[in-house]
């Protein structure tokens with residue numbers, strides 16, 4: 423069975439990110455997954471990678487991955503594509519992952535598909551499903567040239583264990599001078615939050631201009647905490663300075679695809695929808711029954727959010 427390379431995303435201290443397990447699950451549909459691990463920490467991660475189907479784990483334990491931005495990772499993957507001739511390469515559709523995918527495509531003369539929300543084995547090779555124009559159109563695409571390189575959005579595939587050997591294969595790697603032109607000079611650790619990371623969260627609660635102020639936006643955090651969710655915001659909220667840009671969902675913010683997306687006081691402009699339309703279940707709270715968000719909501723509540731949300735939090739807390 424052909425190998426399928428999966429670039430393992432992990433934290434700096436070696437914790438395997440959930441999206442890696444999702445990619446391994448998707449890779450099993452296309453062939454035999456081989457995880458690609460960059461930097462230290464592979465020993466601790468190997469059992470988890472094997473549990474989710476990695477037949478092989480390529481380990482390139484080089485300091486170059488932490489010392490320079492994405493170029494060394496693309497270089498490593500290009501060398502593995504040349505030596506292993508995989509059926510496909512799956513990469514997390516994060517900002518960094520998409521940059522690695524693009525660079526890898528150029529290096530290997532291959533086609534690249536980004537923002538895939540599903541990957542299956544098609545008659546002509548891996549078939550990726552991608553939402554386009556803010557989710558208004560869904561396309562199914564295959565790569566016609568080189569090795570299919572597919573960046574898959576986090577939360578698009580449900581991770582399922584399927585134990586495999588996880589045989590570790592050490593790969594000697596030193597980044598070329600060309601890959602060392604953008605150096606990491608400082609790491610600033612984001613303030614730790616007890617909430618899940620926005621792009622990876624299974625539940626996202628987002629607030630819009632309807633919250634009225636930075637103080638009013640606090641109700642969104644309360645609802646998120648009652649559900650164990652990440653907090654998101656519309657651009658109107660970010661532009662008003664009520665919440666940081668890192669939490670903006672939409673065309674010029676983050677793309678999320680959680681199991682549950684709760685949009686509170688958000689009109690549902692096309693640019694916001696572009697970042698959340700592939701959420702599995704969408705719940706909207708808005709006082710305007712004509713708000714466009716209701717066109718894509720699975721459940722909608724027409725009402726004042728300051729009346730609806732406290733009742734919602736009370737009900738959720740009762741069920742805990």
Ligand SMILES: Cc1cc2nc3c(=O)[nH]c(=O)nc-3n(C[C@H](O)[C@H](O)[C@H](O)COP(=O)(O)OP(=O)(O)OC[C@H]3O[C@@H](n4cnc5c(N)ncnc54)[C@H](O)[C@@H]3O)c2cc1C
Nearest residue numbers: 630631632656657658672673674675687689693694709727
């Ligand atoms: C190039 C470009 C890129 C953009 N990128 C993004 C992006 O990435 N993300 C993004 O979000 N937007 C983006 N926008 C902006 C987008 O067009 C909208 O302006 C924005 O999404 C509106 O945010 P909102 O829904 O919070 O505010 P509004 O459109 O003002 O909607 C507020 C909603 O709250 C409701 N409401 C008010 N008070 C209450 C209440 N008390 N209870 C319940 N409901 C209430 C109102 O009925 C209304 O529907 C972009 C725009 C452009 C041009």
